[in-house]
Amino acid sequence: MGMKLNKELPLPANLKNEYPLSREIISLKERRDREIRDIFTGKSDKFVVVVGPCSADNEDSVCEYLSRLSRVNEKLSERLMIIPRVYTNKPRTTGEGYKGMLHQPQPDKAPDLLAGIIAIRRLHIRAIEVSGMTCADEMLYPENRSYLDDLLSYEAIGARSVENQQHRLTASGMDIPVGMKNPTSGDFVVMLNSVIAAQKSHNFIYRGCDVTTGGNDLAHVILRGGVDKYGTCIPNYHYEDLVRLLEMYEKLDLQNRAVIVDANHSNSNKKYKEQIRIVSEVLHSRGYNPELKRLIKGVMIESYLEEGNQPIGERHVYGKSITDPCLGWDDTERLLYKIAENC
Template sequence: MNMNFKCKLPIPAEVKSEYPVSEELGKIIDKRNEQIADIIRGDNDRLLLIIGPCSADNEDSVLDYISRLRKVQEKVEDKILIVPRIYTNKPRTTGKGYKGMLHQPDPNQEPDMYKGIVAIRKMHLRAIQETGFTCADEMLYPENHRYLNDLLGYVAVGARSTENQQHRLTASGLNVPVGMKNPVSGSLPVLMNSIEAAQSGHTFIYRGWEVVTEGNPLAHAILRGYENHHSQSMPNYHYETLQLLNQFYEQKGFKNPAAIIDTNHCNSGKRPFEQPRIVKEVLSSRKYDENIRRLVKGFMIESYIEDGSQKVDEHIYGKSITDPCIGWEKTEKMIYDIADRV
């Protein structure tokens, strides 16, 4: 076997015991996560805004960004519930490039998975302690989810993972909303199959155990655009696609259709400054059609302190080292504009 077994990592229970959730913090997490779930269930009419850097790369700048969101949240809390993105794993199409803080807590140093596990748990803990926000992360590795499962308010399954059996079955055992992104091909039937799998109960192997799940009724769609046969970015946030997605939900017999619109990736062609325009169009569709209003629960937006992106060795504070983001000034204006339009 062409694998070098570097070191055995601690099990999640060991890491949790070293970096525990206090009783007081647990109450904050439970209350906060119920609010997020209420929106996905349709029991709360506020709009969900899952927003933050493409990937977390520096704890201090990420917490600086989230603390700014906290101040904005207080002004729009009657219209919007903000869920910061702390994405600690970064999927790479070819496997090359920065893979996130789980791999490299310091992007300029060699990978160290144990330090990464500790770093991402401490960062999510700090976010809750300092801002009261439970945050969103991507479940890139299903077997690693339990290092953070007691801290997260929202989980995303990426476009390259949503067809994977282990991701679907693991999602069925989570107790927070799980957004399943449409696959890179854009197939809505494949997307609906992933949601059905995540909402159903299963028996399977997880971390060396035979586990049984009851299904996750909070599993739902994330539309992020797709690539055509010529690798061109194609959007899927327009009115007609939202109507079609709602029809697929009805055909499947789901009681609670729910979708989040990812305004970057293929929907924007990775042109982050298009995101406010895309939000406005979707909000117009929600106002025009009651079914779309019930379907679209919110947006996923890539945003950081500084506009654009940079190379790892440039060291500009608060600027993405992966996909480009919109900066804070544009972000703040956009959030207030959303609140005015909802």
Template sequence: MSFSYSQKLPTPQEIKDEFPLPEELKKIKLERDKEIADVFTGKSDKFLVIVGPCSADNEEAVVDYVNRLAKVNDKVNDKIILIPRIYTNKPRTTGEGYKGITSQPDPEGETDFKAGLIAMRHMHIRAIKETGLTAADEMLYPENWGYVDDILSYVAIGARSVEDQQHRMTASGFDVPAGMKNPTSGYLTVMMNSIYAAQHPHSFTYRGYEVSTNGNPLAHCVLRGAQNKNGRNIPNYHYEDLSLVEQLYAENPGIMNPAVIVDSNHNNSGKMYKEQIRIVKEVLRSREHSNSIKKLVKGVMIESYIKEGSQKIGEGIYGKSITDPCLGWADTEELIYKIADLC
């Protein structure tokens, strides 16, 4: 057989029953969800900063990071909504390498999805309990949505997933914002089609059921840069790029709540993590230059951890990325305060 069945995984409800979200944390999530949704619908002019590690590989370090973020949040929450990145799934271009805590709870250990689902949920709940901040995660596997639908306040659909029908239709059933990234090719029409699809109702098969969705009016675009046919980076965070997306939204009246989040890393920075500081500042200057761009651009994504840069698995440096290199905490804190000053 081509498939080898290792173990039967618990259903989302079984995991939730074993690791429930306490009532007081449910209230926090509802409040956060409304506050974030108001940004996308235009009821709030606060600026979103989705910030945190490239991959959430270690619970202690990640929760430590989110606690630091919460202290900063207390000082800037009149202008900014901080959404910690707790990314528990990591897409890999070639399929090789660390794929996140959900599939590999110990980066140096074996794959174990059951233990990973438990580790993922435990980390998210602990972060909310200790900080009051609900998080963002990436939906790499659409069938895993049920394990996290009660704890996430933002979901990203990655550049390699955004063309996939199942990702688009699953996102149409979210009750939180879904950031649809432009594909690695950079074709913005693909991204716009994915936003339209996610915003509208669908019927499809999901986890052994026939299901239907109402559509997600909070689906929006995330600009993360692209690559040309020679593998060279093509950034798409400049003023001209933002104006083009504004035009594409205007040409698609079937899309509600036009919005852009700019991913300051990946192909926008060429994974030169320090460039994120400059890129974020340029995006904020573009917003200052045009009221329509200011209305369109709702926030930024920043890859950041406690220690700057990255390390190889096994080096054991606390709070340092084992995937893409990240900004360190000192630079991150300074950048957040700068964003607040400019918003």
């Protein structure tokens, strides 16, 4: 095989023993998980906001961002369920570029996966400690989620992974909400098929074991826009798109119908400031149509300390994205208050 074995990585159970959770974190996660479940099952009318950097590239700047977010959460928690976006795995369309903290704990240094799995566990623990909130991450590698499964309260499956069998089956064994993004083509059928698969029980191989899952009744969809065959972005957050999704959902025998609208990516054509307008339009659609209000459970926003993005290099700006461009903090804070007023 054309594959070189670099080093054997520790089992998730061993890493968890080395970096254990406090009783306070365990209790906090149980409470947050219950609150989030109540939103997706319709028992609570809080509005979900998954918000944070495109990529969690630096522990200190991410935690500074989360400490600011925590202060806003204290004032808005009656209306919003803020779930910090702490994405430590990054998909790359061509396989090139920064793949996240899991691969490169230091973005300007060579990949080190052993250091990476330690770094992402330490980051998520510290994130909870500084913010009092459990977080979201992307399930890029299904078998790697075992390093973080006791910490996360929300997971997303990306546009490039949503058709993958192992992602779908692994999602069926999770006990937290998992959002299935529409593929890069924008296809709703593929996205909904993923939800169908994730809500069912399956028997398959996971981390070398024969496992059976119970099905995840909190699996739902995330609209992130699509790209046509010419490379043109096609948004899918407009009222007509949401009604079409509702009609398709109603024809399926699925539990806890829900959608999160991703305001960036192909919905904004990566024009990060457009997220403010897009969120406002989604809230308007939700307020106009009672059925959409029940369906649309929240939004996803890419945001960091500093707006925009930057290349990896010597002139590094602290708290500025090194992947997709993000809203800056001031715009984010204003937007969160606006969401709380209008959701």
